[in-house]
Amino acid sequence: MRDSLDDIAVFVEAAEAGGFAAGAARLNLTRSAVGKAVARLEARLGVRLFHRTTRLQSLTEDGEAFFHHCRRALAEIRAGHALIETGRQAVSGRLRVSVPLSFGRRCVAPILLALARRHQGLSLEIDFSDRPVDLVEEGFDLSVRTGRIGDSGSLMARLLMRQRMMLVAAPDYLERRGTPASLEDLALHDCIVYRRQGRNERWRFPDESGGLRELVVDGRIGADDIETINEAALSGFGIAYLPCWLVQEEVTGGRLVGLLTSSTEGRRADIHAVWPKAPYLPTRVRAAIDALAAELPGRAVPQAQDVRTGANLSTILL
Numbered sequence: 001m002r003d004s005l006d007d008i009a010v011f012v013e014a015a016e017a018g019g020f021a022a023g024a025a026r027l028n029l030t031r032s033a034v035g036k037a038v039a040r041l042e043a044r045l046g047v048r049l050f051h052r053t054t055r056l057q058s059l060t061e062d063g064e065a066f067f068h069h070c071r072r073a074l075a076e077i078r079a080g081h082a083l084i085e086t087g088r089q090a091v092s093g094r095l096r097v098s099v100p101l102s103f104g105r106r107c108v109a110p111i112l113l114a115l116a117r118r119h120q121g122l123s124l125e126i127d128f129s130d131r132p133v134d135l136v137e138e139g140f141d142l143s144v145r146t147g148r149i150g151d152s153g154s155l156m157a158r159l160l161m162r163q164r165m166m167l168v169a170a171p172d173y174l175e176r177r178g179t180p181a182s183l184e185d186l187a188l189h190d191c192i193v194y195r196r197q198g199r200n201e202r203w204r205f206p207d208e209s210g211g212l213r214e215l216v217v218d219g220r221i222g223a224d225d226i227e228t229i230n231e232a233a234l235s236g237f238g239i240a241y242l243p244c245w246l247v248q249e250e251v252t253g254g255r256l257v258g259l260l261t262s263s264t265e266g267r268r269a270d271i272h273a274v275w276p277k278a279p280y281l282p283t284r285v286r287a288a289i290d291a292l293a294a295e296l297p298g299r300a301v302p303q304a305q306d307v308r309t310g311a312n313l314s315t316i317l318l
Helices: 002-017 020-027 031-045 061-087 101-118 171-177 183-188 226-234 244-252 283-300
Strands: 050-052 057-059 093-099 122-128 142-146 155-169 191-196 203-206 212-215 239-243 257-259 268-276
Touching: 002 020, 002 031, 002 061, 020 031, 057 061, 093 101, 093 283, 101 122, 101 142, 101 226, 101 244, 101 283, 142 283, 155 171, 155 244, 155 283, 183 212, 191 226, 226 239, 226 244, 239 244, 268 283
Parallel strands: 093 122, 093 142, 191 239
Antiparallel strands: 050 057, 142 268, 155 239, 155 257, 155 268, 203 212
């Protein structure tokens, strides 16, 4: 079996290099040794893998198909070797992480700082921004993102938690404008919207079919920072739709009132760890992802009490 794997590795190198001579140069072997390895492989398979002339070699149709499978298999084997090797190493090196502004400051950063405290060889660089970042182009090892993750063949993602959302308003705003009785009533109210690049984000609520219903809302105040939206709600500017971890203390203390809780029940926004796709994960990146998955749900909703029933607010874990 070992000899077969060695011959496959030689075959892949020759195919990638475009011939026996170039493959031999890559492997520091003779051209004859490469030719013999390919011949042994052909004999075992019972097919011809290369067309041969006195000067050139090119893959046959069978060789082309076999090459693609072998290349993927060798990549997996090398990734496994690398994973074992990195598993023996300490958590060290520089870790660059992109996190959302408010959620990053309140929930993510303390976990990463605790990780750096446990591993003295780890250097940490945290970028706080709500803008979408290009991890590969900008050199980030990891990002924490809220909301939907688009399809990308160059990225990997792991669901860390799902945060509950809540409609809230200050008591004095509700005294002046009344309390909405349905989601349709939101059109009659000032809503404090999350605004990105001049456009208002739509509010999404669960519908009866288990999907999401989108509402277009508007108001005098808009911002691309949820801390500012929270402050505007506390100041009585209107109704805001915010994550529970941000507003739970204000609701418990009576400075904000939860609205239409039966209509928003079940609405949760996904929070993912996202990193560039690679044959293996560096130990420092894997350690950060594991720490976030283990600790983030409890930190994001630290023993919070449900504003309606007093029951413990729950998050859904991966």
